[in-house]
Amino acid sequence: MKVLIVGSGGREHALAWKIAQSDLINNIYCAPGNAGIAKVAECIDIGVNDFEALADFAQKKGIDLTVVGPEEPLVKGLTDVFAARGLKVFGPDKMCAQFEGSKAFTKAFLGKYEIPTAKYQEFTDVAQAERNVGIYGYPTVIKADGLAAGKGVIIAEDEQEAKKAVAEIMRDKKFGKSGEKVVIEEFLTGTEASILCFVDGGTIVPMESARDYKNIYDGNKGPNTGGMGTYSPNRLFEDKQLNERVENEILKPIIEGMKREGMHYVGVLFVGLMIEGGEPKVLEFNVRFGDPEVQSILMRLKTDLVEIMNACIEGRLEDIRLDWTPQSACCVVLASGGYPAEYEKGKAIAGLEDVEEGIVVFHAATKAAEEEGIVTSGGRVLGVTALGESIDEARAIAYRNVEKIHFEGAYYRKDIALL
Secondary structure, eight states: OEEEEEEOSHHHHHHHHHHTTOTTOSEEEEEEOOTTGGGTSEEOOOOTTOHHHHHHHHHHHTOSEEEEOSHHHHHHTHHHHHHHTTOOEESOOTTTTHHHHOHHHHHHHHHHTTOOBOOEEEESOHHHHHHTTTTTOSSEEEEESSOOTTOOEEEESSHHHHHHHHIIIIISOTTGGGGSSEEEEEOOOSEEEEEEEEEESSOEEEOOOBEEOOEEETTTEEEEOSOSEEEESOGGGGOHHHHHHIIIIIIHHHHHHHHHTTOOOEEEEEEEEEEETTEEEEEEEESSOOTTHHHHHHHHBOSOHHHHHHHHHTTOGGGOOOOBOSSEEEEEEEEOTTTTSOOOOOOBOBOGGGSOTTOEEEESSEEEETTTEEEEOSSEEEEEEEEESSHHHHHHHHHHHHTTOBOTTOBOOSOTTOO
């Protein structure tokens, strides 16, 4: 088989790394890819939103399977374009991708099918939104309705911060058209957890659990990022009763709701949860592999990922057994200094060849430069990922190897997977 992966981040590097292990695969292409992906796939200079060029390439090369990594091309309908040409693609269509394209759409779905989530209201009028920022007390959650690269959620501690958030999103258009509507939500307390699920239109199967760290600073302080690290399995899911509640109160109603809405969802559904006192509530849906959750999770997956993806597309997911290593995984993200605000690019990276055997350094924002070698090209640069016999061991190994890698201004959280 020939596989095309669409995307250029740490998620796509993890996918390329795992897909390359499949006995079914002869060639892997990635558009546009990055310096790390180039070690396991042929990188093609086509942007993720250039749908016609991507489809032309897939037809010309006889691509057997296209895997869409990032959310934007899914929300904009890349799967539909490929399907219209008879091309096999792993990822939900435009209708189903609304689960990430619109937070209001997701909240309405959760409410309709009585799936536990935070109370909310949506607003398209900025003055009305500003008048209602305190409807659920403080802190409160202000969300841009559309895509915002993981940064469109603001937790406001008081009325002043809440009104500032609304103004930035709706008046200043900080996130562009994504801020034409805002969702104001009740603030949930507890511990976050991530459940990624394979979906084939009629069956939903959860992967191993993970925990993501969104805030830039230790102790979950500071602004949201795309994710500063993860570990798997999430300690919370050692509770059998919690697993049963997630299955019965969340996953089953999700797939039944999709069927009733006539949504044939194929791909990965990311379910972000907040858990307190053993009670799970849905924070958000994403319509693709989470980044950097997927780095930790795919390190633990033993089953052939390509076989799973084919089963999802062909509607036979229930026949596939997912096997996982009992080992734990930890991923620590190295980011550019200043991220998630302003930061510089083009910083030479040293020490990539010095990491220990068994460590995988997933490239999220790198490129090859003629003189400097591999350099930084974005905010989240690398994901140093390790396996261990326990979460604590995986954590220790990951951090030991983080210290071997250097670039000017490199920043990372010190408390990933720390109890």
